[in-house]
Amino acid sequence: MNNQLIDNKSVNSKTANSKTVLQINSSSRFEGSITRQLSALVVKQIIQDNPGLSLHSRDLATGLPFIDEQWVEANFTAAENRNEQHKEKLSFSDELVGELKKAEIIVIASPIYNFSIPAVLKAWVDLVARAQLTFRYTSNGSEGLLKGKKAYVVVASGGVPIGSEMDFASSYLKQVLGFIGITDVTVVDSSKINLAQDQNQGSPIKQIAALMQDRQLTQVRQID
Helix, strand or coil, X not given: CCHHHCCCCCCCCCCCCCCEEEEEECCCCCCCCHHHHHXXXXXXXXXXXXXXXXXXXXXXXXXXXXCCHHHHHHHHCCHXXXXXXXXXXXXXXXXXXXXXXXXXXXXXXXXXXXXXXXXXXXXXXXXXXXECCCEEEECCEEEECXXXXXXXXEEECCCCCCCCCCCHHXXXXXXXXXXCCCCEEEEEEHHHCCCCCECCCECHHHHHHHHHHHCCCCCEEEEC
């Protein structure tokens, strides 16, 4: 793993042992990004409603390492048989999995690029979908191990209607999160939020608060 490829840009508050809100941004844009603005508002509302939670932010924009042959070999080697090279290869993946395990609430912000999620977010998925850590296989099929968590998926698109047949992003993230045990997922459609100060709709944070409280299907699509 090349640590120079990774720019965490994490924001940590309170104690290292406290439960967290994990915020994941994946937009290639920093200035003017709708998903970044909206995910920040969602996080602000969550912490306001849950003052005991601290924030940990993971920014994927500068790139993540893709899994390769050495990573696959290390991952498929039983933990008790891994050598130091295996452990080093998996160390960053272990870090990402640890962030997920610690989080009570996850906020994933994803623009839609060519009908799906950004490649860097797919790289994150590949690094956290780990057998025996976030899921396992049983006689009845796969079982997610990260149960009891809540996730918000903030999605923005320049032309693909969220939830339509063309939207492979929100359905894919639903599948992935459910696979690792996170089944309580709400997709926040950015087109339903007016980020401008509109006297008729109220401030953006008030709109977010209303959506998170009401969860009306016309405003926030609930995944079940």
